[in-house]
Amino acid sequence: MKNITKYSLFAACGMIALSQFSCKKAGTETSTENAAAPAADPQIEAVFLDAAPEGAVSVIESRKKAEPGTTITVKGRIAGAMEPFSADYATLVLSDDSLETCEKNPSDSCKTPWDACCVEPKTISASRLTVQVLGEDGRPVGQTLKQVRGLKELDSLVVTGTVAEGSSDENLILNATGIFPKKS
Secondary structure, three states: OHHHHHHHHHHHHHHHHHHHOOHHHOOOOOOOOOOOOOOOOHHHHOOEOOOOOOOOEEHHHHHHHOOOOOEEEEEEEEOOOOOOEOOOOOEEEEEOOOOOOHHHOOOOOOOOHHHOOOOOHHHHHHOEEEEEOEOOOOOEOOOOOOOHHHOOOOOEEEEEEEEOOOOOOOOOEEEEEEEEEEOO
């Protein structure tokens, strides 16, 4: 169980660190449109749902009441970090729908609008959580979630999962048992 917490916290800290450099790396762009969709690991494919789970709450609301070991269903968008997908593990950053990402501002020409670089870092941190898909060994699956079933930055999701051990209201990590990509 300690290994799960260690890997979960490592993944979450890495994503938070990446997001802190979002505005400083202006001009860097992540291309999702030309990337080929990877063949999904069966462990990842198993968590995708055909229908949205009922009773989803916002990311901000989930952070107020989630305790390790509890099951929650949350809705949000893939955003809140410069690179919301890990390149090596089945993890992503899910942000609250209220987070003011740059594409919501017509005068903003940000090349990575999902990073919300114009928002205070404290607000960004309070508006997101980390979602991870664990393998049979209890660690995040060693494959990115980016482009699996077409997932990309700013997509809306409904995710059901168990709050990981070691999570807190400041660093919420959700071990996904169900992911439903909402169509725009």
